[in-house]
Amino acid sequence: MTITHEVAGTGPAVLLLHSSVCDRRMWDGQWDALRDAGYRVVRCDFRGFGETPCADAPYSNLTDLEELLDELGIDRVSLIGASFGGNMAAQFAALRPERVHSLTLLCPGSSTHEPSAELVELGEREVDLVESGRLDEAVELMVDTWLGPDADEAAKAKVRLMQRNAYEVQLAPEEEIRPTEIEVDLRNAVAPALVFGGRHDVDDFRRIAVDTAAVLPAGEYRELPWAGHLPALERPAEVADLLIAHLAEVWKA
Template sequence: MAGDGPAVLLLHSSVCDRRMWDGQWDALREAGYRVVRCDFRGFGETPCADAPYSNLTDLEELLDELGIDRVSLVGSSFGGNMATQFAALHPERVHSLTLLCPGSSLHEPSADLVAWGEREEELIESGRLDEAVELNVDTWLGPDADEAARAKVRLMQRNAFELQLAPEEEVQPTTIEVDVRNAVAPALVFGGRHDVDDFRRIAADVAALLPNAEHRELPWAGHLPALERPAEVSELLIAHLAEVWKA
């Protein structure tokens, strides 16, 4: 947590952890925001749960503990899905949404994405974690990602695999039924032209479903634009936040 001003909570992709926002952290703080980033359970420095839990309840408790009544949510992929669901569950607490290649619980995965997941699972179960990591790095970073970005994703994904494989028994998060059409906060939904087809469709579908959303496709982006062009994404985030907090 850093800075003063309106609160902005950054929610990471399931390929990464809170460190994926290193490239936006200082820019958001210097732009006058109180910036918060967290690790979901099983990522970064947060171990897996040993009892039933909900990611959405975790976010609610985090904001309560920090004394944040109203927040702008910025979410990447999985974090974008969590941001959308939280905004639908607690519309009074969310001032705006900025979603970068978001996931969606409503999306029916294509045969290609299912096959990709099966390949990842096969590599993990056979102990070939290095290959599973490289599969993720190669799939989710677009052509503008430099070697530093690839190294960072490699580090974060490897850490997530190790954390998630550590418990003897896996505890899955509790699902809370949410109608995302209740997420009335102004939303800007970015897709990436170089992202996999499923997530390009999800970005458009989420924007169409939300009652107050705009969809933009970034012509240069893969699935993790915050890591691919950090400075440009900082400018996009700051511009949207300035617009919604001014309104």
């Protein structure tokens, strides 16, 4: 199966990986800027998000990413990931270090982090709302939780659209098939890595960002004092500039 994707531009390859409350449209605010800066930009929808349906057989997100790169003829890529997509980017860089030129992680998630009671409660509230058919309330819970104080109404509307779509896509199959986990050691992800955390993010993710930067061999942590969990939506132009600056640095090297 080929996951839904878009490609634009020419030059060094950059792959954008979305958060689990969004889909590939979360990168609208950076898409043109990255292309115009001289990169071949790719963005995709993971299974169960955007225009990619849920899986009907066992699968791995990391295998999906490798197959996408193979299909596009990309041997080496810079990965940019937000939240869940940041976790996938770091894991892919550990699994296939020879294929990853750099990492830029925005408030990344983690497969090994032990969630706080508050985060567990949040997840349980979301599941309860979704399972009881109260999708609008679940969407608003996600908007209120994950967007920081600088998010405008356009950003909120976009998250509402993407999150609602994800719920509907994921509720469609009669049986849920969860991805196969591939065990990786992030210490094998040797590419230069810039990890951003948001000062207004949920405490769990603030800790994950710091810890991820510490475990990555070439990791550097920077805090965005204005950001919540989705800075690419909260200040699109500023994040575009940050991404382009890091890419220019690592590709020049």
